[in-house]
Structures are given as C-alpha cells and as structure tokens.
Amino acid sequence: MTRFWRIARGRCRTAAVVIALLLVAAACSGPPGGDDERGAPAGSYRIGALLGLTGAHSAISKAERQALQLYTERVTAAGGLHGRPLELVVADTGSDPRRAVDEYHGLVREGVVAVVGPGSSREAVALRPVSRSLRTPVTAIAASDDVIAPPSEATYMFTGFPASTGSLRAQLTYAQEQGWRRVALLSSDDDYGREAAAALPGMVAEFGLELVGNQVFPPDAIDMTPQLSALAGTAPDVTLVWSLNLSTAIISRNAFVLGYPGVLFQASGAATAQYLGLGGDAVEGTLLQGSKVLVSDQVPADDPQGPVLADFLAAWRAAHGTPPSPYAAGGWDAAHLTVTAMRTLDPALTDVQQLREAVRDRLERTTGVPGTLAVYTFTPERHGPEGIAGLAIIRVDGGRFLLEQAY
Numbered sequence: 001m002t003r004f005w006r007i008a009r010g011r012c013r014t015a016a017v018v019i020a021l022l023l024v025a026a027a028c029s030g031p032p033g034g035d036d037e038r039g040a041p042a043g044s045y046r047i048g049a050l051l052g053l054t055g056a057h058s059a060i061s062k063a064e065r066q067a068l069q070l071y072t073e074r075v076t077a078a079g080g081l082h083g084r085p086l087e088l089v090v091a092d093t094g095s096d097p098r099r100a101v102d103e104y105h106g107l108v109r110e111g112v113v114a115v116v117g118p119g120s121s122r123e124a125v126a127l128r129p130v131s132r133s134l135r136t137p138v139t140a141i142a143a144s145d146d147v148i149a150p151p152s153e154a155t156y157m158f159t160g161f162p163a164s165t166g167s168l169r170a171q172l173t174y175a176q177e178q179g180w181r182r183v184a185l186l187s188s189d190d191d192y193g194r195e196a197a198a199a200l201p202g203m204v205a206e207f208g209l210e211l212v213g214n215q216v217f218p219p220d221a222i223d224m225t226p227q228l229s230a231l232a233g234t235a236p237d238v239t240l241v242w243s244l245n246l247s248t249a250i251i252s253r254n255a256f257v258l259g260y261p262g263v264l265f266q267a268s269g270a271a272t273a274q275y276l277g278l279g280g281d282a283v284e285g286t287l288l289q290g291s292k293v294l295v296s297d298q299v300p301a302d303d304p305q306g307p308v309l310a311d312f313l314a315a316w317r318a319a320h321g322t323p324p325s326p327y328a329a330g331g332w333d334a335a336h337l338t339v340t341a342m343r344t345l346d347p348a349l350t351d352v353q354q355l356r357e358a359v360r361d362r363l364e365r366t367t368g369v370p371g372t373l374a375v376y377t378f379t380p381e382r383h384g385p386e387g388i389a390g391l392a393i394i395r396v397d398g399g400r401f402l403l404e405q406a407y
Contacts, residue, residue, distance in 0.1 A: 256281070
C-alpha cells in the first residue's frame with residue numbers, strides 16, 4: 001500500500017491506494033463526479049476530514065486523524081468500496097469555528113462525498129446552518145446535543161460520539177442503582193462543563209435524586225480545593241466531576257488530601273492513561289464514565305461491541321504500538337458510520353451531489369450499529385446516539401481501569 005501526501009490549497013490530502021490492478025479497474029469505472037482538475041485518483045470516493053490539527057484541540061485531533069487514516073486505508077487495502085479506493089482529504093480548522101466553516105466550503109469544492117469531524121462541539125455547531133445550504137453530510141466527533149438540534153436545522157449533521165446527556169444518564173443510572181441520593185456537581189467553566197451543569201438539574205429530578213451542590217472552576221485552574229471544600233459541606237453521596245485532561249487528576253488529588261466525603265465520579269474527560277499516571281494513589285477507588293476501549297479485555301463475550309473493539313484495538317496497536325485514546329476511538333467510529341453508509345451506495349452512481357444525498361439518507365437510517373464508544377441508532381428526529389447503550393462505568397483499582405458496569 002502506498003500513501004501519497006500533497007499540500008493543496010492549505011489542506012493535506014491523503015490517498016490510500018492498493019495494487020495496480022485495483023487502480024486500473026477503478027480508472028475504467030470512472031470517478032464519482034468525474035476525473036476533474038483537482039487531481040483526485042481516478043474512481044476514488046473522497047471523504048473530507050475537518051480537524052483542529054493546530055490550536056487548542058491539536059492533541060485530540062492528532063489521534064482522530066490517525067484513526068481516520070487507519071480506517072480508510074484498511075478499507076482500501078481490502079478492495080475499497082465497490083472496487084474504488086477511499087481518499088481522505090484532511091483540512092486543518094485551527095480549532096476555530098470560523099475557519100472550520102471556511103474549510104468545510106473548501107472540502108465541498110474538492111468534491112467530497114461526506115465529511116467527518118470536527119472534534120470540538122463549538123466548531124461542529126458552527127457547521128450546522130451552512131451544512132443545510134451545502135448539502136454535504138457531516139459526522140462530527142463531538143458530544144454536544146447542540147450539534148444536531150433542532151432536527152429541522154440539522155438535516156445534514158450527525159454525531160459519531162456519545163452525547164454529554166448520555167454520559168450524565170449513565171452516571172445517574174449507576175448512582176441510582178447504588179442507592180446514592182445526594183448528588184453534587186463540580187464542573188469546569190467551558191463548553192464541556194457548562195453543558196453538564198445546564199442538563200443535570202432536570203435529569204436529577206427525573207431520577208428522583210437530589211442535587212445538593214454545584215461548583216464551577218476556571219478551565220486553567222490548578223487547585224480546586226475551595227470548590228471541593230464548599231461541596232463537602234453539603235454531605236454528598238456522590239460528586240460528578242465534569243472536566244477535561246489535567247484538571248481531572250488535580251481534582252482527585254485535591255479531594256484525596258482534603259479527605260473528601262462520598263464517591264468521586266468522573267465523566268469521560270478522565271478516561272485516559274494520563275488520569276492514572278498523574279493521579280497516582282489519589283485516583284484509587286474513583287469511578288468514571290468511560291469507553292469500553294479502556295477495558296476491552298474485560299468486555300463480556302456476548303457484548304455486541306466486542307468484535308468492533310477487537311478489530312480497532314488490533315489495528316491500532318499494529319500501526320502505533322500503543323493503546324488508543326477515546327479520541328482515536330471517536331475518529332474510528334465516525335469513519336465506521338460514514339463508510340457503513342457508503343457501502344450501500346449504488347455502484348453506478350457518479351454524480352457527487354446524488355452520492356452525498358444517498359449517504360445522508362442512509363446515515364439517517366443507521367440502526368443498532370456497534371461502535372467502539374456506543375451502539376448507534378439515528379432517526380429523522382435525532383442524528384446522534386441516545387441513551388446509555390454501549391457506555392461503561394469504570395473503577396480505578398490497583399493503578400488500572402476495571403470494568404464496573406457495561407450498558
């Protein structure tokens with residue numbers, strides 16, 4: 001397999017190509033939309049990737065890009081779709097919503113059939129209005145329900161990542177099962193934390209629980225002891241923590257020193273090896289709502305996500321030699337959903353816009369598709385996963401992640 005890298009109009013284009021016979025056959029069949037002046041491999045299906053390769057989301061987007069490349073290259077190496085290779089056209093959004101819109105326009109001009117990404121909710125939300133006019137389906141790697149709501153404005157927007165409300169629901173379901181009634185929330189003052197803070201009061205009431213405290217901290221804070229001290233005075237049974245990256249470990253260390261009461265229950269922002277490494281003894285016994293990717297060797301044999309997890313992990317470890325992050329899993333799922341929809345395309349269809357409409361229509365009928373992060377079902381009323389199917393509750397024990405509960 002050969003990979004060709006080119007710089008074209010500010011975006012990096014990856015073409016995954018297999019043996020010469022496949023290229024000859026694809027060239028004879030003719031490209032979708034024509035072998036145009038942009039120099040696409042003859043007969044390829046183009047998939048756009050909008051990723052913040054620079055800026056605030058660069059670390060996350062690197063893993064997402066690697067997963068997208070790995071998935072599309074494997075499909076092409078296995079014969080492609082209807083004998084045609086996949087071409088991944090990668091555009092850097094700079095982690096900026098306005099630039100994401102500009103790059104989305106550029107990808108549409110490049111003749112992509114569908115777009116995967118971006119990986120941040122704010123960028124994805126910015127695409128929602130323009131996607132209706134450009135009529136090119138987008139499968140975002142973002143958790144916010146705002147990406148796909150209201151449905152009338154999100155006809156071309158989908159999400160290949162568990163929703164924040166689904167993660168909250170999994171946490172509250174587990175809390176209810178354990179008999180914990182008094183719930184507190186500690187969240188970062190950013191998009192991730194604010195969405196949880198807005199949704200939690202109504203959801204707590206739905207579960208018959210009581211929200212006893214709610215504290216917020218700046219995303220760049222390095223000591224959350226004041227917020228934890230305030231929450232400790234409310235005597236919570238469980239404290240839900242919604243933050244990302246370094247702050248998740250800091251909170252656990254602060255709570256450990258403070259002798260914080262009740263159970264510390266992190267959201268998916270803590271579902272990384274960094275949480276274990278930086279948290280040390282302080283994270284022992286803490287819970288988190290995370291991906292089954294972290295505990296794939298503990299997933300029950302009859303779990304519908306089992307084969308997908310095994311395939312992803314084997315491919316990733318062979319390519320990179322390290323365990324994948326949940327962000328890589330998100331990129332894999334978004335590619336999987338998009339390509340699964342594309343497998344149903346009429347091989348004789350060559351008009352690019354007709355291909356886009358066909359992919360959009362098929363994505364909307366996604367039903368029970370297992371991914372690494374969730375089991376995906378879309379409807380005309382909701383273009384993202386709903387509920388807790390495919391989610392997991394994980395406990396830290398002995399410096400490793402253990403599967404506590406699979407949903």
